Amino acid sequence: MIGITVAILYQSNHRLALETARSEMTAARENTVENLINVIIPVGQVVETTVDFIKAFPEAITEPRSGAVMASQIKPYSYIYGLFFGLEDQGQFYQVVQVPGGVAEFGPNQSPLPANTKIIYRTIDGPTNDMIETFLYQSSWGTVTGRELINVEYDPRTRPWYEGARKQDEIFVSNFYIFNSTGKPGVTFAKRVSDADGKLLGVVGADLTMDKITNILNDIRIGNEGRVFLLDREDGVIAYSGTRDDATDLKFTEAGDRKIDDPIVERAITQWVKSRETFFDFTGTKDGRRYLASAAPIPELFGISPTLGFIVPEDEFVGVIKETTQNVLQIAAIIIVVTVILIVIMSRMLSRQLNAVALEAEKVGHFDLEGDFQMSSHIYEVSALANAVSNMKVSLKSFGSYVPVDLVKSIVASGHPVEIGGTSRELSIMFTDIEGFTGKTESYAPTILMLELSNYFAAMEKEITANGNGTIDKYIGDAIMAFWNAPTTDPDHTIHACRAALACRHAGRKLNSVSSRSELFPLRTRFGLHCDQVVVGNVGSESRIQYTALGAAVNLASRIEGLNKVYGTRILVSGTMTRKAGENFLFRFVDRVSPVGTTLPVDIFELLGEKDEANSDLSATKEQYDEVSRWNACMTLYRNRNWQESLEAFNALKTQASADKLVSIYMKRCRHFIKSPPPSDWDGVSHIETK
Structure with missing residues (x-):
């Protein structure tokens, strides 16, 4: 009967656990989408605002104040790597870069960054066919830490982000790629800028590093062995993660590459591409474990609509249920054993209580009176005996206040x-x-x-x-x-x-x-x-x-x-x-x-x-040592019967003596002995007649 009940409970709880898994995956996707939107929207807004600025003040783009404006635009967003503008006319280029943490070299020559550099103002400008690429390194805008000039090898008009934005009016988002200046992954948001006649002036772009997205995707892994993956519109693998237990963070792949080194992630992506089901499960080919998975495209924003997927071992949800079922069966057996044991325990309870009273009485016998002895018992005789021992301890403690403790112990x-x-x-x-x-x-x-x-x-x-x-x-x-x-x-x-x-x-x-x-x-x-x-x-x-x-x-x-x-x-x-x-x-x-x-x-x-x-x-003080030394000198004269010299010595000591009454006594004796010297057999004893 107990086995049938446990089986029914197991099936019910198993079904509930799977429903919980789906709910957690859905909640994780919604939370991730919200976090990604909170990252992506500010980047687009920065690009739109910069476009409006250039349209309003086209002559300012070549001036340093435009760099100050761009720097202020991206300062609140640490994950925006850089904001820039490329001109259609001659390929001039103006960029403000926020140096990411851990970057020690920068630029096509990988030059060492000057100390305390936080902002880089990069410009490509100058006469036609003689333009210079300048890197102005700064700790904050306007505070220069270094400068570097190199020959121009960069034309923004040939870059994919420029070409993509040139073809459309809306914001263009590039594929994931490695930034040339830092070697870190990211994407570029770009938008064309046209004058009032519709002529193309150039393209504004903002680079979004993947650090923020990496943190978001790492944090949403479900459980300790959960994994997450991100696919592009063509089902190419953008990134995937390992488990928390393996301490493996998000890994990025080359654009469109489907070759990954995690067989569990590879198995999940392959099955989703075939079925396109939001929720599915599969068995690992190597470990034989059952996995639950969910994948679906996230809402499109700025033309971006990647697929976000989750993978979780079934044991993360039903493992506890299996363990609990086994525990219930074990508990059922234990209950029977415990019932027998309780009978034995109750029969021995009386003897244990008596042993406790006896032990306390033995401690009292050795005069170990530390602590209070309190024991309650439903048996009247045991309770009365415990109270008697407790009262005896209190009495002996009081007795020790009247008689030396060592004597009481003996x-x-x-x-x-x-x-x-x-x-x-x-x-x-x-x-x-x-x-x-x-x-x-x-x-x-x-x-x-x-x-x-x-x-x-x-x-x-x-x-x-x-x-x-x-x-x-x-x-x-x-x-x-x-x-x-x-x-x-x-x-x-x-x-x-x-x-x-x-x-x-x-x-x-x-x-x-x-x-x-x-x-x-x-x-x-x-x-x-x-x-x-x-x-x-x-x-x-x-x-x-x-x-x-x-x-x-x-x-x-x-x-x-x-x-x-x-x-x-x-x-x-x-x-x-x-x-x-x-x-x-x-x-x-x-x-x-x-x-x-x-x-x-x-x-x-x-x-x-x-x-x-x-x-x-x-401890005795130096003054006391000095006084004793002078006192001993006085006493030597006194014992040698040099009454006049000892009187003078005592008199010299009196003003600094700690016991001037003692000095006065000996001065009085010296005066007496000067007038009436003691007999030759004088023993120096003073007879005290009062108590």
Whole structure:
């Protein structure tokens, strides 16, 4: 039953396709005729207008102004190669030529064209038996690019176009021929000019290049394998084309020649000449394919009535139908198979959905929380399970905002409950604090303060986590405690901690610059860094646990941060930090101190910048290098107990010092030691009694 239905549909569609082919050929012919008329009529009009001009001003034809008129006549039509007038009296000749693109030589001697030549004014004029042929080359009318004079070898009165126009009053159109001056194909439209007494004055002619007609005929080929041909009134082949697939454009033949190298075109022309049928079909002798063809004369215009023909393989129209018929038969078989497959698919749908939920749960187990998990199912149990997994992902993402992400990953990946306890590990610890924060915020509304402080914390957190994946331990009011090398191991933790401090300082400067309208800004952040062994792990009770670091090193880092207030500095680090990261950063020795709450003295240094010049935002400047050099010279005098000289050196440095408070401290000490020198066992330690 399906086979009978398909056969009926095939015959119906085949008949419809052939009718469509005829319609397309008819439409293509009508469109081509219209395009050809749009080309031919302007040529005839130009000839008629020039004839009227010469009749009105016969004396002007020998003057250059006639060339200007002819040039203006053909300028709008790039396909009109030239406009000219030949005189009956002595064979004088006046022609304006529009140089076609790609022509490099011109004239009977094939002389090279001067550069930029677009127009040629050719004249044959002079005394009887002594006329000269002149070629005036111009880039535009009146702008001469060159001139050439040759002996006259051309008589327009002997040319076919002249002889044809001389015999009739209407426009004469020559056969297709090759122009002598350019070697390109074309035809000539010509018309005789007579005076008021009917005496022949001469003939006006216009050359039409075949470029425009070639484009028209190439464009009207139907399909990728369609061909087109053009015959003259005697059924001689004017031109024919190959297929689009072969990229073969229109070929011209000698007048009246029927010998062509395309057997398909030759077969179509032969059959049409015999039958004169508008629509016909034939089988290719070599490829055995079926071809549809159409040929008919186009309406006569200026005596021209060539025959225009089209050739198209039948497969261009019915090939799709044949393919579709085969596809329908295949689809009928596929439907049966698909029906069986759908039954199997539906039975396995439940297991696939469960597998998807299981896969998502496994990703959550590895703390892979990227993307949203949304799955709808008509089965209630599967839908409920999918929602539970989705809610769990959202909860874990929120949990990661309160606890370091690396810690959450390790907790989830371990599959074990969290227990109180820790391990000893060397950490780089950083404390930050905002200078004068309490005084600035006394009159601030809590909601506004929270919003602006959150923006500040976000900028700091970005730099801390971006440099060595630092861990933010806690926010203490306006202060931040962070550390490196836990929970993720980081062998370069001291370098990352120092770089993070510099990056936070730079981020603070940027934040100040864009927050100038807020009374809270500008903010000045102070940093303290220290590196030592601490205990890091889970601290708290069974109901509430915090991951943090404990030990004397934590307290010392906090104390070092507080020393910025004493010395007027921004970033202070311990001597341990400088020994481990000193090759990468520029440090300035500040003091050997014993902070409150500690027993052993510690060297403290100011972190000024990174030695890597590629990172211009964090790199130490030349001025900082120079200041450190002068500072070290001052400190050498100070350590050698040259109190007067060191005082003078510090005083000279103070006006250009970045931390003038620090310089003032040492100048005060020098004055004190000048009056009361320290004992011989003086260790240079400063005991700080305030936090």
